[in-house]
Amino acid sequence: MKKIANYFINNGFIVNLISTAMILMGLISLMHMKRDLAPAWNWKHINISTSLSGAGPTQMEKFVTYPIEQSIKNLQGIKSIDSESGQGYMWISLSLKEDFDDSQELVQKIKDTINNLRANLPKETEEVSVEEIKSVDSFFTQYALVGFDEKNDEHQNWLSKIKLRVGHIKGVSRVNDTARKKQLYIQLKPEEMARYRLTKSQVYTEVINAFTLFPIGTITKGSKDILVEIESKDLQLENIKNIIIKANSSGHKLKLSEIANVQRRLPKRSTREYINGTPSVELNIRKSLDSDAMKLKEEVESFMKKEQEGAPKGVQISVTHDGPSFIARQINALKSNSVFGVILVVLTLFIFLGLKNSLMTTLGIPLAYSFTFFILDTIGISLDLISVAGMLLVIGILVDDAIIVAEQYSQELEEGHPPKEAALKAVMKTWIPITGTVLTTIVAFMPLLIAKNPMTEFMLAIPLVVILALGVSLFESFFILPNHLSHFVREPMNEKRMTFINNLRSIYAKVLEWGLKLRYLVIIFFIGFMGYSVYFASKNIPTDFNLNIQSEKVRFLAVLKKSQSIETTEKIISPIYEDLNKLDKNRYNWLSTRIGRAWINGEKQEGPQYVTFSIYFSQLDDNVEANKKYVEQELKKTLEKYRKSGLYEKLDVSRNFGGHDDAKNNIVEVIISSNAPFEMQEISKKMKETLSPIKGVKSVDLESSKLIDTWVFVPNHSKIFSHGLSLTEVSRQIRGYINKSKIYEYKAGPEILKVYSYIEDGEKQTKTSLENKPIILYNGNSVKTKELGTWEVRSRYNTIKHNDLKRSFIVELPFDDKLITKSDLIKTIKEKMITLEDAYPLLSFKTRDADEQSRENKSSISKSMLYSVLGIFFVLAIILRSIVQPLLICSAIPFGVIGVIWAFYFQDLKLTLMAMIGIIGMAGVVVNDSLILVDTINKMRSSWKSFSKKIIITGATSRLRPIILTSITTLGGVFPMAYGIGGDSGFTKPLAMSMGWGLLFATVLTLLVLPCMLMIQADFMKLFGRIAARFTRVQDDQATSEGQESPKIEDFDIPLIAGTNQENETNQTIQ
Template identity: 25%
Template sequence: MYFLNVLFDRPRIFVLLLVFIFLSGIFSLNTVSRQENPELAERWASIQTIYPGASPLRMETQVLEPLEAKLREIYELGEIISFAQQGFSTTVMEIKDEVSPGPSIEQVWSQVQDKLDQSSFLLPPGIKPQLLKSSGPPTTLLYALSWNGAGDVPLILLSRVAEDLRQTLAFIGGSDRSFVFGGADEEVLVEIDNSKLSALGLSFQEISQVLSSLDSNKPIGQISQGGQELLIKSKENLTSLDQVFNLPIKVMNEFEIIRLGDIATISKSPRDPPEELTLYNGKPAVLIEIRGAFNQRVDLYVDSISSAVETFKSELPAEISIDKVYDESYYFKEKFNNLYSSIIFATLIVIAISYFLLGFKPALIVGSVIPLTIFLVLLGCKLLGLPLHQTSMTGIIIALGLLIDNAIIVVEDYKYRRRLGHDSKEAAFKSVHHLWIPLAAATATTALAFFPIAVGSGPSSEFVGGMAKTVILSITSSLFLAIFVVPILLYYMENIKFFDKEKYSGTGYSNEKLAKRYKELLTWSYAVPRRAIMIALALPLVGFLMFPFLKADFFPELDRNMFKVFIELPQNSNVRTTEKRVKQIRESIAQSEVAEDDFWFIGRRLPRILYNVIGGDSGLGSNNLAQGVYFATTYKEMMASLPALARRLNAENPDLKIIVDKFSSGPPVDAAVELSIDGPDMAILKILGKKLELILRQAPDVFLTKSELSLSSKSLEFNFDESALMLNSVPGEYFSNELAIASQGLEIGTMLDGNKELPIKIRGMSDNFIESTQFLSMPSKDGFDYPSSYGAFEVTNQANFISRDAGKRQNAVQAWIWPGLLPSDTENFIAEKIEKFKAELPPGYLLKVGGEAEARGKSQSNIFSSAILFFVLIIIALVGALNSFKQAGLILSVAIWCTGLAFMGLTIGQANFGFIGLVGAIGLIGLSINDSIVVLSHIKESNANSPINKEDLVDVVMRSTRHVITTSATTIGGFLPLLLSSVFFQPLAWAMAGGIIGSAIIALFYIPACYAISKKL
């Protein structure tokens, strides 16, 4: 205790210590990074491969199998799920949870890219897989550029303005990524009249070769002369549509030149139909997304972006408007204001309870410990690089009731020593000497209980890890203050005459009648110790009995006034058709008056608008999809309206798949309920998937199911007459290339338009393509011929989807439930039927559980796997502090009983048992044994001086009761803001606050009774 002696003897050092804590806390508060949500490691990514014209089976054999074989060489990759569709494939990967965030994650993605490069020789020529990461910072700001002028929306103009704005914002410090959505893909489109082309005796491939040769945008070389080097290049010959129009394509009759404009319509326009569209409040718009980097103050970053946007906006004409669609800092500020208010509210409650139960001087000391602890926590956050976000701030709120426990215990013990006649300095030293081991043990057990959450693997632990870290920082800081600051404050307050006044020297609330009855209860209980044990265990047993009736969820709701609408049209729908249906659905939603603003992504899924939104990195193959985001007036009104809105939209649009739901919290989950069947035969998988769909549809909460292998699409197939091709010496590949150019086109060069390079694409007339193919010119013995001589088109409707998991074919069946309902209810409803279905599976077929159930089980197993090590450390800490295996076992039994108390707390609060509830139960285990350790240490101290009897045992417990009740009351008071205002952390607060009541009873009844039995009192 040398340092404590120094602080007693040299008050200036003590003052400097307090000043250091204060200044370091203020400095850390102003410099530590702030963001709304914690950073999740970049564990998800996808590989997209385009192979035009390839069937799903060809994609599987020629692309997916070689790719997966290379990817499986990377040990760190966990899930590898692939999807093959007509002309493209997607492989979704997830890094194993045990891979720690940071450089290790980046090394894995580097290995993935290396494997992609190595696999290039295994794939068909020209096929280049692209790696797309699905993680990183979420959207910080989203702006919409709209047209307010007369006439049609000039999408090209808006797109170029949006690109200029994107580049401006991308170079602002702190920007991570920036994107433009809904912009025009400009091109110079050359639509060739097939009949005129045939009349010239040319094919599409021949004219494409001619036009490619006329594009002079190529370097020639360089010369060195006279000490100089000069670049030789051809002059740009394509800078306007007129130049493209006048390109010569054929010479007839030696002097007549046929130009491109003679046989084609040439235009500069957006690609139509487009790949994607975006709407803002129902109007066409171009959206600019800005993602700020992690580890910065998001509020300051948004201010700098907003300032740049205002400057940019001032230079635009009145017809172009820029609106802020989404601002993360709005929710950040709202959440942090609530958290700040909660901290102040909880602090006042804790001080008020301390004043009521302990008196003015202890309450003043407690009130000083709270800000000092918070300052030390902020310093710890700064040193650890831990940002302030909703989970780390919540950890501080949780700790508000805990961090003063040590101070209260020291104050009460100090008062007890003073009543024994010790002077103030001696009383302080004796209190510290007696308490530092049990307090350190109690702090260590609480910290170790939160350590599995702080260092756990996987996205769930990463999300709530900040909370555990700030709790650990709080309780360790409070231990330091209780040992080295509180005794000094008590000593100096004794020497200040101001506190000698009667109104300031009170010891807190007391009631002799109540104390007498309480003492009689203790005497009656300890007379037969089993009575005390039964009293203490009544509430935990009730909790264990109620556990089967708790509803299970994954993560609690995200209390944000945003909801999403997802629609899916039939497979062959293009973006324009999807846009039409979106506008109809918007009108229907507007009638409900539930939302104020909205934006839509048509032809793609949502980008990373929130930290757990994935899958929107590319719009490939999503022309029939659309997803909208709506902003409601309030969260409560939104939650009350969503179920009725979802039912109405589905009833009005039976031909569409419509999912209306709130945004969720926690790691990403695609569907509420998901089951997948692995097996070799596609036909059998499809049949089994239909049976599984029928089972899921029987659940009352399910309104939509989807079997992956049931997807099909229409296509045009050309049935070749091989004999005719052979007789006329026409290669089949040549004919296929003609059809490809005529239908989807071919880029043959570029045109410089201002500062933008536009592709020049040739294709056939888009209208009535099937009929116009009869005029495609084909080489033949007689000059040229027509396609009808070599075959005919057929319209087919075939399955266009293959899914693979870990190298095996699978059929995933998903089910969605109505908003506001829990997937666990559906899981329980179908459990028996699923087991029967599983038993009837053919040999070689396997049923696996996915969806929320899989994510919930995976997250909980990660917590338990890391908890075992820290449980052993808790045992070591208890044995070291108590110097007894028997007493350590007694304290550990308290932890077991307090698990039941957590279940009771969840039952009282009608909260669901999910990952956050589990975190609360684990936290309660460490928290609940603190009072038990202190009570046991008081009993041991009393017994060490002289053997005690049951009357002495009652006196010791009476002495401990005030601080046990005070610490329990202040802890519950610290949780009140979370109980009243937090949707996300309510399960944790109920589990811990409800359990605290029972833990106090256990400390006062169970511990003394067990001690009496062990010592045979």
């Protein structure tokens, strides 16, 4: 090491060449790195789905869902199985084990198993889909086509062309819109069908044939090929009406128009959307994962600007959800905050080390970043919020090892050594301990790097950036910095700066002397304070371990008690819209209104009674957070005004992240399951009575598994068979009076034409009218449905769910996290559920966080943090050759958590996943500071008997400057991001906040509490020494009487517990 360090100190040309190369390589990589919002999130899930038209939830469960579940339950790699059976459909979601990697093989095994089972499934069951859930693209941007008229063919054709052309832009993966498209509807006439003795099956066959391509082949004659084909008709509406259904030899033809009304029209409106009060449709654009979001933004914006010029009259293209602008705003804020962070780091170093020293030390930051950019670009990591967050996390840590080298160099100069000799001595005295301190930080982040789960894969860039940057910084500190110091910093610090530092040390010595006198009280107080803080946090600080990385909107949700149509809903909610329209329009961008669909508790609800008002904000506005707060407060005032009207079942104002409507934030669920079917009415009633009074619970909701009225046809098989019918034909004809059956899909250019058949509109039916509907017989006659069976009214669940093959019902409890924390609510619910568990012993009740991603992330980050602490402990144990002292050093971590708790509480912040990452970063830095202090004090004592307050005070004050410097530079690096000095950092704010405040608090405790712990350790070691001495005297008396030599007191030293001085004497002092 000495030869290598000396070579670099004496070869300035090589050092400068390496430095320049590192910076150039980084700049080139930075210019070519892909920019994006965040990495793709990949869940280890497999979805199985199929449909069976006309089957009820109970039938789907019994004949489709349960057999498939039974057939796959023992396949290797499956962690849990959830399923839902509904009206004509079923899906099964398989969650895979985190360490299972053969997902493709499992998919094939599932397909083979289901194929073997196929003969036992109902004959009419559609093809069973088995697919692994993978992220193939991501949300890019959303446009509103304001003034778009769905009935206008010109508008529809223009939209089709736009979608086609946008889809051809490189980087765009999908383009979707919400405009209704004209479809083909065939309304059959039962009387005419009876007259011509036609069944629905015969009609469907001929209609499908008209759309079918009938290839024939190719004839080869010599060198020529001749194609032979049957001409396909141009499927205009008139041609479809003229489809021949039946014909005879006399030339009589029966056309489709004679037995049915054929129309090409828009489907019935189920939703209606407005932007700032004007009807509109959405145009959603998604991007491929490997495309650069910012480059694609420029291309799409340029395209849309040109398209606006040729848009139909009255149609305006407006951006309502600009993903790239959100990315740009976040990255620009992070860049600005990093600049402020570097400035603060330089100023701090200037105060303590002087101008030249501070500049040389800070040079490590661009060198470390540049080479890190090069490595990230080489391995394919994007420049996104996660990687930039890692860079900001490490900005203050990067100079820690350089500070120690520079500070030691200053001491060597003060002792009179020439610059080059001082540089070499500084490296040789610090390289082993600095490597150890860097290693503890690397070990802290290593679990995030090597763990295999969706969260760690998503956050991969953070540990990579930290480890790479620290590795480069370590190289710079030992081989580049010493050369620069020896050439540019040739004199020790001036006396004025040393006077300031000495005064600071004097004040600290007095405070520490007071603390050591009251050491037991100090320790008891801080341990008690730590325990209280953790308890306080569990009751008062909400947690959110979901990763919502998107722009935020404010949502006003309204659910009417009763509404029969969208038009009725529009009239009822018009006063609300008028009130919202009075908001200061300078505070927001767009007011979006959607009638007919809403997301409630993470579930999509449809019906005319559901209304959502969404307010979007400009991502370029520096006051966006203040504007959100203003709008949210105004909407809550509006909510209270209409809550008393009695028209609304539910009114709610909340903030939501774009693209995360299905997130179950602030919801706890109780899963009730059993191996046997059971009824929920009585249980749900008791649960509401039991759980509704809990403080903070907004409602007790029985998810989507609700009882609905069901008209059940009970067939009389003998009568059906006596008329020459089958139950299949009867169900098909009854379905024509209920639903529009899709009989074919035809791809016409860029659009898909769907062909529907029906007899009557189901909305007009009653039970009595269904009893009198005719069923056409094969002979052309007809009978009423009541002659073939009876109609009954029963209550049935609209969906049936399974959890690990058990029938289950989910009761959801949305709560106010300002009144109760999630963990506290779960604990309270479990306590209250004991009585219900006793009353229903055959049922199992499981209470958990409703957000699956949040549950998984919490478990993963908790495990990673435990491994981090354990890894740090082992590294410290190896360095100090002790068990007790690493425990004392690691105690700085929970003490740092105290600062995080109170900082988050007083600033009304949630403890998020990024906050936990910040705590890991804080742990690495504060452990380094503690290690510096402990190792220095250990070197100053010859044995535990010589350990005294004077040694502790002398050792602690000598290390005050490097400890304060490493802590303050880290604080300077993260506090601009925490408080948005260069712009609100949004998603990464909790990371900076937890690391900054945790480190600030932990540093204070390191300087005060840790010396007290060391003094208490010395007290115990001296006590053990006295006990050992007494034991020795007893043995001495026995040995004297027996004529044996007695053991020495030194033989009772306990190096593993206390930490030896013998080993440490050969090591270099940690500076």
